[in-house]
Amino acid sequence: MNGPFDFALALGDDALIAAQRLGDWTSRAPEMEEDVALTNIALDQLGAARLLLTYAGELEGAGRDEDALAYLRDDREFRNCLLVELPNGDFAVTVAKLFFLSAYQLPLYAALAGCGDERLAAIGAKARKESAYHLDHASLWVRRLGDGTAESHRRMQAAVDQVWPYVHELFAPFPGAPVDPTTLRAAFDAAVDPVLAEATLARPADGWAPAGGRDGLHTEHLSYLLTEMQVLHRAHPGAQW
Amino acid sequence: MTEQSPLWEVFVRARRGLAHTHVGSLHAPDAELALRNARDLYTRRQEGVSIWVVSAGAITASSPDEKDAFFDPAADKVYRHPTFYEVPDGVAHL
Amino acid sequence: MYGNDFPAPDDAPGGGLLGEVAAAEAALREAAARRRGRAPDPDTDLEAYFADVIDADQKIEPRDWMPEAYRKTLIRQIAQHAHSEIIGMQPEGNWISRAPSLKRKAILLAKVQDEAGHGLYLYAAAETLGISRDELVRLLLDGRQKYSSIFNYPTLTWADVGVIGWLVDGAAIVNQVPLCRCSYGPYARAMIRVCKEESFHQRQGYEILHVLAHGTPDQKAMAQDAVDRWWYPSLAMFGPPDGDSTHSAQSMAWKIKRFSNDELRQRFVDMCVQQAEILGLTLPDPALRWNDERQAYDYTQPDYDELMRVIKGQGPCNRQRMEHRRHAHADGAWVREAATAYAANQAEKKEKVAA
Numbered sequence: 233m234n235g236p237f238d239f240a241l242a243l244g245d246d247a248l249i250a251a252q253r254l255g256d257w258t259s260r261a262p263e264m265e266e267d268v269a270l271t272n273i274a275l276d277q278l279g280a281a282r283l284l285l286t287y288a289g290e291l292e293g294a295g296r297d298e299d300a301l302a303y304l305r306d307d308r309e310f311r312n313c314l315l316v317e318l319p320n321g322d323f324a325v326t327v328a329k330l331f332f333l334s335a336y337q338l339p340l341y342a343a344l345a346g347c348g349d350e351r352l353a354a355i356g357a358k359a360r361k362e363s364a365y366h367l368d369h370a371s372l373w374v375r376r377l378g379d380g381t382a383e384s385h386r387r388m389q390a391a392v393d394q395v396w397p398y399v400h401e402l403f404a405p406f407p408g409a410p411v412d413p414t415t416l417r418a419a420f421d422a423a424v425d426p427v428l429a430e431a432t433l434a435r436p437a438d439g440w441a442p443a444g445g446r447d448g449l450h451t452e453h454l455s456y457l458l459t460e461m462q463v464l465h466r467a468h469p470g471a472q473w
Numbered sequence: 474m475t476e477q478s479p480l481w482e483v484f485v486r487a488r489r490g491l492a493h494t495h496v497g498s499l500h501a502p503d504a505e506l507a508l509r510n511a512r513d514l515y516t517r518r519q520e521g522v523s524i525w526v527v528s529a530g531a532i533t534a535s536s537p538d539e540k541d542a543f544f545d546p547a548a549d550k551v552y553r554h555p556t557f558y559e560v561p562d563g564v565a566h567l
Numbered sequence: 568m569y570g571n572d573f574p575a576p577d578d579a580p581g582g583g584l585l586g587e588v589a590a591a592e593a594a595l596r597e598a599a600a601r602r603r604g605r606a607p608d609p610d611t612d613l614e615a616y617f618a619d620v621i622d623a624d625q626k627i628e629p630r631d632w633m634p635e636a637y638r639k640t641l642i643r644q645i646a647q648h649a650h651s652e653i654i655g656m657q658p659e660g661n662w663i664s665r666a667p668s669l670k671r672k673a674i675l676l677a678k679v680q681d682e683a684g685h686g687l688y689l690y691a692a693a694e695t696l697g698i699s700r701d702e703l704v705r706l707l708l709d710g711r712q713k714y715s716s717i718f719n720y721p722t723l724t725w726a727d728v729g730v731i732g733w734l735v736d737g738a739a740i741v742n743q744v745p746l747c748r749c750s751y752g753p754y755a756r757a758m759i760r761v762c763k764e765e766s767f768h769q770r771q772g773y774e775i776l777h778v779l780a781h782g783t784p785d786q787k788a789m790a791q792d793a794v795d796r797w798w799y800p801s802l803a804m805f806g807p808p809d810g811d812s813t814h815s816a817q818s819m820a821w822k823i824k825r826f827s828n829d830e831l832r833q834r835f836v837d838m839c840v841q842q843a844e845i846l847g848l849t850l851p852d853p854a855l856r857w858n859d860e861r862q863a864y865d866y867t868q869p870d871y872d873e874l875m876r877v878i879k880g881q882g883p884c885n886r887q888r889m890e891h892r893r894h895a896h897a898d899g900a901w902v903r904e905a906a907t908a909y910a911a912n913q914a915e916k917k918e919k920v921a922a
């Protein structure tokens with residue numbers, strides 16, 4: 233296993249699949265201002281994905297660029313965590329996914345910014361600022377939905393309960409990676425716990441911990457997502473766009 | 474149906490050394506969201522700018538050169554009449 | 568300065584129009600600095616005062632007195648414009664998930680996001696006339712206010728995204744650049760901002776088509792097919808011919824509108840011919856040819872009966888677009904309610920702490 237390549241690929245896939253899901257909100261958000269905000273976050277994730285995948289392709293040295301990696305791999309070759317490929321659900325599920333993802337990406341990119349690999353460090357330095365914004369935005373909505381109306385509280389708690397099992401995978405050991413994901417859990421908890429409390433939401437008990445994304449064992453959802461994302465690119469082999 | 478969220482006036486300092494300038498308005502239920510939305514909508518996430526949001530209802534206005542009749546009863550309130558976009562100082566072509 | 572500053576042959580579109588936007592901006596400042604002559608006394612004759620401001624090419628501002636019909640016309644026009652931006656997100660948004668490269672996906676996301684932003688600027692401008700955004704959204708969802716009919720056509724292939732940028736945004740810019748000089752200040756200022764961002768939209772569309780037209784035979788065929796389907800609907804965007812246009816004369820007198828539908832349509836055609844040549848694509852009009860006498864292209868008019876049918880709800884996508892918008896609005900209701908409730912709770916807590 234080539235640590236830096238696999239790691240860049242995994243992080244790039246996280247960001248790419250997150251962007252693909254968030255992009256589906258465009259023109260569908262609960263308020264027009266929120267439409268703009270969600271698209272901004274999708275753009276940030278996509279930007280990070282492009283940097284990471286480009287670098288992964290260089291590390292691999294097989295001539296694959298960002299598009300070859302994004303469009304010409306099958307779901308068994310994707311290395312993203314399961315969390316990002318889960319369907320959007322209602323706005324509460326999307327907020328829960330973004331909340332947990334950004335609470336993981338922020339300390340991850342911060343650690344990356346200080347790692348020995350210059351390219352990854354530069355990507356981390358850029359992306360950490362964006363993650364801080366994403367975490368801020370998600371937290372703001374967790375508080376509003378959790379402590380808003382009875383209906384929004386019910387939906388937000390259900391969303392947290394639904395998504396929570398998928399966070400454990402994020403902190404599994406990653407052999408050869410420049411950042412050890414197990415060290416990020418404390419920062420994640422420190423970001424998540426107070427917001428849940430303030431939002432009057434219960435933190436779910438740990439138990440079931442689905443995993444496998446980093447090994448290419450995904451949920452059934454990913455294949456559909458990729459089919460849609462890749463259809464046009466694959467229909468015209470070798471074409472420029 | 475929810476009632477419409479309040480109107481906020483947005484002021485942006487585009488660069489160091491410039492004053493905050495009125496750039497427009499937006500709706501948000503509270504100041505935190507207003508600030509967030511202002512950043513997304515009016516600065517498209519540029520770094521290093523400073524943003525103020527002011528509840529439009531908190532602004533008292535006078536404009537003797539503008540001859541209102543239509544809005545007379547609420548003439549001192551700016552909240553129905555945001556002046557909207559102002560070209561940033563010193564920018565000829567963007 | 569209109570009519571003869573078309574982009575040079577090797578230029579992407581938008582350049583000359585951006586210059587016009589800048590000129591409109593300069594004119595706005597210049598007119599503002601000018602003193603009007605012996606102004607009628609606003610306290611005795613509001614209408615004369617209003618007319619005097621318009622004559623001086625100065626801007627009417629929200630707190631100025633204005634004729635009721637002027638206000639209504641503006642609300643209708645600005646609201647329709649705002650609705651068009653919001654509904655217009657759908658046909659292009661349709662291709663975000665399938666954009667064929669990550670770069671194109673990023674550009675398209677940014678573009679559709681801009682449209683949401685433009686919708687918001689324009690709703691804010693309309694609100695200065697004393698109507699709330701909620702009311703305007705309600706009018707749209709109830710079908711009592713319209714949006715541009717062009718968005719009732721489907722985007723069937725990726726090339727449609729390019730054509731929307733080139734032709735639809737191009738037509739919109741030709742329509743909108745004169746609005747930067749509109750007599751109503753908030754609308755004119757909003758349009759200056761919108762037009763600056765729109766020129767990027769048109770360029771990205773043109774670039775998509777340029778790549779397709781110089782790509783594989785399949786790609787070129789895709790581009791030509793899209794141009795064939797969108798050309799006449801784009802021409803129809805300028806509205807009915809002058810003889811049949813109901814609102815034009817009064818709007819021209821009030822300087823809300825500065826050129827007639829047919830004048831703008833002609834300007835658009837004249838710009839597109841050259842741009843299509845550079846693309847190597849054919850505009851689907853066998854009658855298109857240069858008229859030396861008129862110094863303009865002769866062209867075939869779009870099918871105005873079709874335009875009227877689409878306006879009346881019989882286009883391919885009218886129902887789908889409205890359904891999408893209504894869904895988003897209805898699905899988001901619980902979120903908006905939560906945000907409002909949260910704000911009220913927080914305000915109450917603050918008051919308690921203060922007390």
